[in-house]
Amino acid sequence: MESSYTIVIADDHPLFRNALFQSVNMAIGDANLLEADSLDALFSLVKAHEDTDLVLLDLKMPGANGMSGLIQLRADYPNLPVVVISANEEPSVVSQVKAHGAFGFIPKSSDIKSLIGALNQVLEGEPYFPDISSSYSQEHYELSQKIATLTPQQYKVLTMLSDGLLNKQIAYELNVSEATIKAHMTAIFRKLGVKNRTQAVILLQQTETEH
Missing domain, CATH: 3.40.50.2300 (Response regulator)
Structure with missing residues (x-):
């Protein structure tokens, strides 16, 4: 080669x-x-x-x-x-x-x-x-597929949510407005098929196995 x-x-x-x-x-x-x-x-x-x-x-x-x-x-x-x-x-x-x-x-x-x-x-x-x-179950596969539809910025917002950060803190970290974070949240909930941040975080944690 x-x-x-x-x-x-x-x-x-x-x-x-x-x-x-x-x-x-x-x-x-x-x-x-x-x-x-x-x-x-x-x-x-x-x-x-x-x-x-x-x-x-x-x-x-x-x-x-x-x-x-x-x-x-x-x-x-x-x-x-x-x-x-x-x-x-x-x-x-x-x-x-x-x-x-x-x-x-x-x-x-x-x-x-x-x-x-x-x-x-x-x-x-x-x-x-x-x-x-x-x-590996079909359910986990479908979860991974949903997470994969998020944009890089949406994924960052979701991982920060998972770390327990508030909208105001996430906006500060990413150097954007709170309104932008709320728009990201709306898109994240829609893509993941959930109604609130708790459900979104649970979904993310279900696809992650920490060692």
């Missing part, structure tokens, strides 16, 4: 970044590998390197809240393949990642052989996801 790929490894753990670095080199040879340890650093790299072929993204990084990093990447760079590499391998997380348009999901527990196989598959243009159908 040609070694002309530009790949961004976005993970805030240096040891894991190093392990990924070695695995990518073993999979595809002398790639141009860039590293980011936060969401801001990731977006700066992608902006500076328009020829980026792939982003390997950890969900839990400074600046990221839940799926927010993935959602923002998909919104800003819809043609850039993003593969999530996460320690949280719950079916609900894999399903959400898929619903939000990721090109793949690689569990951090994967051995080197599996990791190299997954990377090769992705770089050949084939999505890679572990099989979750046997232990």
Whole structure:
């Protein structure tokens, strides 16, 4: 395989970044590998390197809240393949990642052989996801699909609601008016099919499994 790929490894753990670095080199040879340890650093790299072929993204990084990093990447760079590499391998997380348009999901527990196989598959243009159908309900799948209809800003508002912030605090954090937040809320409730913030937060929490 040609070694002309530009790949961004976005993970805030240096040891894991190093392990990924070695695995990518073993999979595809002398790639141009860039590293980011936060969401801001990731977006700066992608902006500076328009020829980026792939982003390997950890969900839990400074600046990221839940799926927010993935959602923002998909919104800003819809043609850039993003593969999530996460320690949280719950079916609900894999399903959400898929619903939000990721090109793949690689569990951090994967051995080197599996990791190299997954990377090769992705770089050949084939999505890679572990099989979750046997232990995953249709209800959870539909929940993930609903959450995936939210815009990046709506998702941010929902995660802030989940953290217990008031409209006024969310407006301050996002540097917008309270009226804008209320408009976002209306749209969020409509998309999720709920009537109030409590129901919206419960829906979000049902799709997330914290470790």
